[in-house]
Amino acid sequence: MSAYPAAVASGWAPVAAVRELGRGPLARRLMDTPLVVFQSAAGPAVLIDRCPHRNMALSRGRVEAGAIECPYHGWRFAGDGACVLTPGVDQPAKHGAQALPTRVRAGLVWTTLAPAPEDEPRLPFPIEAEGFDTFLWPVRPSRARLIDAIENLLDPAHPHFLHAGIVRAREMRRPVDVTIRVRSTFAEARYVENTRARALMPRLLEGLRTASIGRFFPPSTGQVAFEGPKGLRLAITVFFTPETETCVRPFAHFATPRGMAPAWLKEALLRAFHIPVLAQDRAALRKQTDDIAAFGAPRYALGPLDVLYPAINALIAGETPPESERTLRLNL
Numbered sequence: 001m002s003a004y005p006a007a008v009a010s011g012w013a014p015v016a017a018v019r020e021l022g023r024g025p026l027a028r029r030l031m032d033t034p035l036v037v038f039q040s041a042a043g044p045a046v047l048i049d050r051c052p053h054r055n056m057a058l059s060r061g062r063v064e065a066g067a068i069e070c071p072y073h074g075w076r077f078a079g080d081g082a083c084v085l086t087p088g089v090d091q092p093a094k095h096g097a098q099a100l101p102t103r104v105r106a107g108l109v110w111t112t113l114a115p116a117p118e119d120e121p122r123l124p125f126p127i128e129a130e131g132f133d134t135f136l137w138p139v140r141p142s143r144a145r146l147i148d149a150i151e152n153l154l155d156p157a158h159p160h161f162l163h164a165g166i167v168r169a170r171e172m173r174r175p176v177d178v179t180i181r182v183r184s185t186f187a188e189a190r191y192v193e194n195t196r197a198r199a200l201m202p203r204l205l206e207g208l209r210t211a212s213i214g215r216f217f218p219p220s221t222g223q224v225a226f227e228g229p230k231g232l233r234l235a236i237t238v239f240f241t242p243e244t245e246t247c248v249r250p251f252a253h254f255a256t257p258r259g260m261a262p263a264w265l266k267e268a269l270l271r272a273f274h275i276p277v278l279a280q281d282r283a284a285l286r287k288q289t290d291d292i293a294a295f296g297a298p299r300y301a302l303g304p305l306d307v308l309y310p311a312i313n314a315l316i317a318g319e320t321p322p323e324s325e326r327t328l329r330l331n332l
């Protein structure tokens with residue numbers, strides 16, 4: 001049985017941003033399986049990273065004439081895995097490399113290891129919607145378990161400590177009403193404040209915000225959204241791709257309504273603010289993963305602020321949790 005949650009094992013995952021595909025191939029990994037991603041004559045392609053001849057990793061080779069060339073004996077493979085050139089003979093070998101289904105959506109190259117995948121990856125709003133300035137941020141892989149990385153993005157209780165002063169002010173908690181909504185296809189926690197944020201980042205980026213929302217969409221997508229009086233102001237959607245059980249490669253997609261400020265300025269500000277936050281989260285996840293490894297496996301207590309954790313666990317396991325809605329007051 002797969003060590004990965006059912007929804008993840010049967011879903012699509014991004015393995016590269018299209019713009020990461022330069023001239024050379026990329027070595028990637030999805031749920032322990034080595035992959036090579038490259039720009040083939042027919043568009044971005046994903047193959048199992050194993051030459052059928054003597055099993056050299058194809059990602060060690062190079063892209064030639066829209067095909068990937070193995071560095072050992074020079075066999076070349078097209079995007080569909082077919083061998084198109086075997087040096088020294090006229091007819092290419094009949095043995096192809098194994099190609100995986102590929103989609104290009106939202107500037108990302110998606111693939112799946114599932115035997116019977118859905119037609120397309122699931123992309124939550126506002127991805128591919130009109131009227132938004134967007135940018136993609138492919139993040140370096142983090143040493144983290146998938147569930148911990150997703151929870152880290154959506155967790156309202158750690159910023160006071162891990163990101164004191166940047167995201168949340170440690171000594172300035174205020175009452176917030178949280179509505180937790182669980183549906184068959186997502187779970188969300190909506191935090192309603194109606195006060196001006198006091199920490200640095202929300203102050204500069206949002207002005208008056210009326211709500212912040214954390215959402216989980218199976219198979220492994222987290223989203224943090226901020227709403228103002230005129231609606232959505234910022235949505236950060238992160239697709240978490242599990243490379244191994246303790247390594248996650250996140251792809252972050254930022255969307256802001258067009259017209260607030262020039263796109264390049266918003267991107268520069270958002271990147272500048274998130275670089276230290278991301279570094280703090282990466283370091284914490286790495287330590288947490290190492291600390292868990294010392295005991296072999298996690299054993300978690302469910303705290304009162306862990307409002308989304310049970311629903312995330314159910315959805316990621318491919319279950320359909322009962323629809324529910326409840327509101328509680330927290331000091332955040």
Ligand code: FES
Pocket residue numbers: 051052053054055056070071072073074075
């Ligand atoms: S190992 Fe790839 S061509 Fe021989």
Ligand SMILES: [Fe+2]
Pocket residue numbers: 152153158159162163277281
């Ligand atoms: Fe964080």
